[in-house]
Amino acid sequence: MEPEEEPSVAAVREVCEEAGVKGTLGRLVGIFENQERKHRTYVYVLIVTEVLEDWEDSVNIGRKREWFKIEDAIKVLQCHKPVQASYFETLRQGYPANNGTPVVPTTYSSSVSGIR
Secondary structure, three states: OOOOOOHHHHHHHHHHHHHOEEEEEEEEEEEEEEOOOOEEEEEEEEEEEEEOOOOHHHHHHOOEEEEEEHHHHHHHHHHHOHHHHHHHHHHHHHOOOOOOOOEEEEEEOOOOOOOO
16 A cells, blocks of 8 residues: 555555456455554455456566456465455355356466465
């Protein structure tokens, strides 16, 4: 987040920069707090309305975008980020996509990264 930037505004900007998607911000799913690093991450639902072919991180660092069903995202996160996986458990229980198949976007570069 930039200084003085609201978490919801930062979320919309960051998802465009890092994942190359634009959309309408939905409800706040949860907040991750890391006391050790003095870091807080806000997680929102985003209704995707536009998927960019090229975006800032794809051009600058070769980041790729991959889409997961919520079930698959939970499995990936269980090993590396179990706290984040718990937020998607909550999402799975109450926020299906329009076609009935919930999906969660994530991004990765040369190594496995988590869902933000």
